[in-house]
Amino acid sequence: MASDISLADFADRPKNGRAWIDDLPDDVFNQVWDGRHSGAIGKDTTAAWLRTLGYEDVTAGRVETVLARERR
Secondary structure, eight states, rough: OSSSOOHHHHHHOOOBBBBBBGGGGGHHHHHHHHHHHHTOHHHHHHHHHHHHHEEETHHHHHHHGGGGGGGO
């Protein structure tokens, strides 16, 4: 049976309707979105910055889910 969803989209899909990145405040989310979509700031640097803000459970993989989201 063929599927219309790619592996990357399947892996990045929200679990239980929401992903970790969806719970960030809009201003933080938009800074992450801008940095990742411009290609100027890497996922590891972004994750390190989020940890300085107190998001201890952030990972580079979680940061990457922002690429599948719309800017707020």
